[in-house]
Amino acid sequence: MFDNKKIKPQDIGNSSDEQLVKLKQEELMDLPAPYDKPEMEPELTEPKDEWKEEYCTLLDGYVGIDTLTRPKTKEEEEDLVKKFLNGLEKAFSDETNRNYIQPLLLSFEYCAKCNTCSDACHVYQASGKNELYRPIFRSEVFRRLAKQHLEKKEGFWKKFIGADIDLDWRTVARLGELAYRCNLCRRCAQTCPLGLDNGLLAREIRKIFSQELGIAPKPLHEKGTMLQLKTGSSTGITKPALLDMIEFIEEEIEDRTGKQIKIPVDKKGADILLTHNAGEFMSWPENPAAFAIIFEEAGLDWTLSSDMIGYDNVNYGLFYDDAQAKKIALEQFKAAKRLGVNRIVIGECGHAHKAAAVSANRMVSGEDNIPVESFLPLLRDLVVNKKLKLDPSKNDFPVTLHDPCNVVRMMGIVKPQRDILKAIAPQFREMTPNGVRNFCCGGGSGFAIMNYMNFPEWRNKVSSRMKFKQVLEAFKDTADKPDIPKYICAPCSNCKGAMRDILEYYEATEKFNIHYGGLVELVVNALADLEEPFIDFDEAL
Amino acid sequence: MLLLIFVYLSIFAFIFMSLAKAITFAKMPMHGRWELYPVPKEGKGRGEYGGSYMEEVEWWKKPREISHAGELKEMLKEMLFIKNLFENQRPLWWISYSLHLGIYILFAWAFLLLVGAITELSGLPIVTEAGVNSNGWASLVYYATFLTGVIGALLVALGSAGLFFRRMTLESMKKYTTPQDYFNLLFIFAVAFTGILVWISDPGFNYGRDIMKSLLTFSPIEANGILAIHIILLGILLAYIPQSKMSHYVGKYFTFHKVLWENEPNLPGSEIEKKVEEAKKFKPSRNWSAPHFQPAEKQSKE
Numbered sequence: 001m002f003d004n005k006k007i008k009p010q011d012i013g014n015s016s017d018e019q020l021v022k023l024k025q026e027e028l029m030d031l032p033a034p035y036d037k038p039e040m041e042p043e044l045t046e047p048k049d050e051w052k053e054e055y056c057t058l059l060d061g062y063v064g065i066d067t068l069t070r071p072k073t074k075e076e077e078e079d080l081v082k083k084f085l086n087g088l089e090k091a092f093s094d095e096t097n098r099n100y101i102q103p104l105l106l107s108f109e110y111c112a113k114c115n116t117c118s119d120a121c122h123v124y125q126a127s128g129k130n131e132l133y134r135p136i137f138r139s140e141v142f143r144r145l146a147k148q149h150l151e152k153k154e155g156f157w158k159k160f161i162g163a164d165i166d167l168d169w170r171t172v173a174r175l176g177e178l179a180y181r182c183n184l185c186r187r188c189a190q191t192c193p194l195g196l197d198n199g200l201l202a203r204e205i206r207k208i209f210s211q212e213l214g215i216a217p218k219p220l221h222e223k224g225t226m227l228q229l230k231t232g233s234s235t236g237i238t239k240p241a242l243l244d245m246i247e248f249i250e251e252e253i254e255d256r257t258g259k260q261i262k263i264p265v266d267k268k269g270a271d272i273l274l275t276h277n278a279g280e281f282m283s284w285p286e287n288p289a290a291f292a293i294i295f296e297e298a299g300l301d302w303t304l305s306s307d308m309i310g311y312d313n314v315n316y317g318l319f320y321d322d323a324q325a326k327k328i329a330l331e332q333f334k335a336a337k338r339l340g341v342n343r344i345v346i347g348e349c350g351h352a353h354k355a356a357a358v359s360a361n362r363m364v365s366g367e368d369n370i371p372v373e374s375f376l377p378l379l380r381d382l383v384v385n386k387k388l389k390l391d392p393s394k395n396d397f398p399v400t401l402h403d404p405c406n407v408v409r410m411m412g413i414v415k416p417q418r419d420i421l422k423a424i425a426p427q428f429r430e431m432t433p434n435g436v437r438n439f440c441c442g443g444g445s446g447f448a449i450m451n452y453m454n455f456p457e458w459r460n461k462v463s464s465r466m467k468f469k470q471v472l473e474a475f476k477d478t479a480d481k482p483d484i485p486k487y488i489c490a491p492c493s494n495c496k497g498a499m500r501d502i503l504e505y506y507e508a509t510e511k512f513n514i515h516y517g518g519l520v521e522l523v524v525n526a527l528a529d530l531e532e533p534f535i536d537f538d539e540a541l
Numbered sequence: 542m543l544l545l546i547f548v549y550l551s552i553f554a555f556i557f558m559s560l561a562k563a564i565t566f567a568k569m570p571m572h573g574r575w576e577l578y579p580v581p582k583e584g585k586g587r588g589e590y591g592g593s594y595m596e597e598v599e600w601w602k603k604p605r606e607i608s609h610a611g612e613l614k615e616m617l618k619e620m621l622f623i624k625n626l627f628e629n630q631r632p633l634w635w636i637s638y639s640l641h642l643g644i645y646i647l648f649a650w651a652f653l654l655l656v657g658a659i660t661e662l663s664g665l666p667i668v669t670e671a672g673v674n675s676n677g678w679a680s681l682v683y684y685a686t687f688l689t690g691v692i693g694a695l696l697v698a699l700g701s702a703g704l705f706f707r708r709m710t711l712e713s714m715k716k717y718t719t720p721q722d723y724f725n726l727l728f729i730f731a732v733a734f735t736g737i738l739v740w741i742s743d744p745g746f747n748y749g750r751d752i753m754k755s756l757l758t759f760s761p762i763e764a765n766g767i768l769a770i771h772i773i774l775l776g777i778l779l780a781y782i783p784q785s786k787m788s789h790y791v792g793k794y795f796t797f798h799k800v801l802w803e804n805e806p807n808l809p810g811s812e813i814e815k816k817v818e819e820a821k822k823f824k825p826s827r828n829w830s831a832p833h834f835q836p837a838e839k840q841s842k843e
Contacts, residue, residue, distance in 0.1 A: 006712075008716045009716065009717065083830070086830065087829070087830075090829060094569060094570060095825045095826065095827065096825060096827065096828065096829060098570040098572075098820070098823065098825075099570070099572050099573040100572055100573065100575075101569055101570065101572070102566060102569040102570070102572045102795065102799065102800070103572055103575050103796075103800045105566075105569075106566070106792050106795055106796045106800065107796075109786055109792060110786050110789045110792040110793075110796070111786075112786070112789070113714065113717040113718060113722070114626065114630065114633055114637070114714075115630070115713055115714060115717075116625065116626055116629045116630045116633070118713075119629060119630075120629070131713075131716075134713075136717060140717050159720060160719070160720045160721050160724070161719060161720075161721050162719025162720065162721065162722075186577055189577055189801070190577060191625055191628075191629040192625060193619070193623055193624075193625040193626040194789055194792065194793055194796060195793060195796030195797045195800065195801050196796060197575075197577075197796075197800075197801075200575065210831060211829035211830075211831050211834065212829050212830050212831055213831065214830075214831035214832050214833070221833075226833065321833075322573075323829070323833065323834060324833065343599065357595065358574045358576070358804075359573055359574060361574055361806060361807045362571070362573055362574055362807055362813065362817050362820075363573075363817070364807075364817070365807070365814050365817045365818050365821070366809075366814075366818075369807060369809065369814070371599070371601045373595065373598065373599065373600060374595060376596075377595075377596055377597055377598045377600075378598050381598050408578065408591065409577060409578055409591075410576070410577065410578070411578070411593065411595055412576075412578040412579075412580060412583065412587065412591055412592050412593025412594075412595055412596065412804070413592070413593065413595055413596050414578075414590055414591050414592045414596070415587075415590070415592055415596055416596055435590060435591055436578045436579055436590070436591030437591075
């Protein structure tokens with residue numbers, strides 16, 4: 001085991017079965033009151049022996065990839081290395097990595113290793129500046145391995161360019177794991193004087209593992225994109241199940257609000273196709289319900305789709321695999337085209353925003369190219385132009401906003417959500433920092449759904465720690481007043497998943513009455529004609 | 542004469558190899574959108590807070606407002622002052638900026654040497670036997686050359702040595718630094734240092750104007766001792782820079798303008814759409830090996 005502060009990139013090539021670093025509670029970033037005492041948070045645990053035997057716990061003791069199993073034979077060990085090198089070569093080829101070769105080479109070649117990015121990284125900061133999680137640590141390992149095996153220098157020249165990391169199956173496995181210790185939030189790239197992007201490099205490593213070695217976390221690949229392409233949704237929801245859920249939501253709306261709403265499904269020629277992260281139907285049905293209430297109240301011409309993939313805007317390919325991302329995006333456009341809608345409006349899912357509106361924007365042309373937009377500008381116009389009768393006093397409790405990285409930093413949608421909150425939440429307060437300089441929720445790039453073995457512990461302790469700190473600081477005026485409910489508005493499914501987990505892990509709802517939810521729920525909660533609140537804080541307790 | 546040819550070759554090598562690098566990047570296939578906000582060219586004040594055209598309902602129906610002034614302002618802040626480093630890592634900025642500012646000033650110095658050489662070739666000596674020519678233009682050129690040369694060389698020497706020692710001594714930098722990184726800094730320092738030694742024996746930089754005159758008139762460069770070493774080192778450095786990561790003056794253009802700030806939407810009939818259609822025609826001769834890349838029938842057998 002190495003000292004958490006002293007570990008070097010070369011140590012990743014350590015040929016023993018040694019775990020490189022081990023998190024220590026006393027080294028983690030301090031949390032503000034009331035979490036400023038160690039007994040306020042659960043203790044760190046040791047990885048189980050069976051995980052050590054089966055998976056790669058050689059990095060930091062956590063299992064980030066549940067399909068990365070230890071090779072059983074010498075042949076399997078060699079095969080892992082060989083395939084990695086093949087993948088490495090393909091990542092640097094403009095034939096096999098056409099869509100990313102230019103940004104990859106730029107970030108690969110020019111890093112001055114000035115470490116300006118370190119302060120920007122929530123994982124590095126929250127870990128108590130554990131060297132392993134410094135943004136350039138992973139990039140530098142990748143760079144040195146690639147230089148060694150692509151430039152084929154020997155002797156003096158090899159040392160001269162820094163190609164000095166030993167490569168065996170453990171190096172490969174540790175690097176694969178390390179690619180899943182970055183949320184791909186790209187906050188580091190905002191501070192780089194040369195405009196380089198460690199997030200991009202982490203994603204390229206994930207691509208090598210998925211596209212060449214067939215290794216990716218099951219929730220992203222097997223039960224993610226593969227399941228979505230097969231059944232229509234990564235949740236496994238099929239068309240009949242979806243229709244049942246929509247019926248249930250209609251009943252719920254009537255029960256809660258007295259409003260009788262028929263949610264339009266597969267309405268040909270509608271103006272808007274609204275797409276949700278299908279996880280909402282299962283975990284947070286109040287969110288699609290709130291959308292339906294608002295859209296009907298505003299008299300919009302809209303529909304949901306029950307077509308394959310048309311009802312799930314999730315695209316986990318964005319996190320780890322270009323081919324999967326493209327297959328899913330094309331299916332989503334096809335669903336919209338079949339309905340003949342004018343536009344696709346993306347609901348409260350951050351990565352779906354980026355996937356459909358930004359990444360997929362250069363995958364389609366001609367009639368397939370249906371315009372895509374976020375729900376946020378649309379909702380802002382409805383609120384600001386008084387298309388909805390709202391009574392902000394109904395939301396008279398502390399509200400803070402979490403900015404999903406994919407909506408702000410990757411897409412530049414910053415102001416609409418603030419215009420909405422200022423109009424409907426009298427006690428709205430910003431987190432610090434916010435907007436395009438926000439911190440990731442810690443669940444980004446798939447972490448929110450990677451709930452196996454001890455990975456949730458790493459997420460709650462490290463990658464979500466900065467967000468939890470921000471939440472506590474935003475509510476510091478009422479943190480010690482458990483009678484006052486506090487609401488984290490997180491307009492993104494994966495962010496909500498991460499919020500749910502940190503609030504549970506730190507027992508913050510139970511102890512301090514801190515809640516989370518979407519933005520549309522807050523808007524509906526402010527509807528003047530509702531007799532009962534739409535948001536039920538007691539239900540969450 | 543050999544030295545003259547060498548100097549010419551090194552200048553050409555610097556220019557053409559830098560251009561070749563830029564062309565290589567420019568010719569790469571169009572990449573997937575990978576923008577990062579704030580994008581300073583976004584109009585309506587959005588560049589300031591990180592907003593984009595996607596903040597508007599049905600953005601594709603609205604005219605795109607681009608602020609060239611916003612982009613230029615941000616670009617100049619980064620180019621001239623290394624803004625990101627200034628804001629995020631001030632201690633390193635002092636040293637790094639010393640090196641970079643020194644280089645910019647030395648470019649001005651080289652230009653002034655050229656101006657001085659042309660002035661002398663046109664019959665107006667910058668320096669006479671009695672000292673600096675009392676002619677206003679000649680003395681202006683002399684003193685401007687003197688100041689830029691001295692300040693530039695000192696800043697470069699200070700910056701490169703400072704960066705070298707910071708890398709050597711600061712553990713967080715040392716472990717990521719390769720021998721080549723140290724070599725690059727030492728190389729720059731060696732050129733600045735030999736330049737300072739030459740200047741000590743010729744404080745008016747007359748040697749510089751003589752070299753410029755030789756370059757302009759294709760006559761042999763007369764140099765020996767430390768001046769010859771300085772010229773050779775500088776020549777090799779000029780040819781080496783475009784081949785190393787010190788060519789980030791090329792890379793930085795692409796990282797910002799072609800990646801982070803490139804958010805052009807694919808609209809019907811746009812140039813981007815044409816490129817998208819072109820890209821669709823590309824058929825790779827090989828592919829990735831994971832099971833999901835294989836034809837469906839092979840996947841089902843597995």
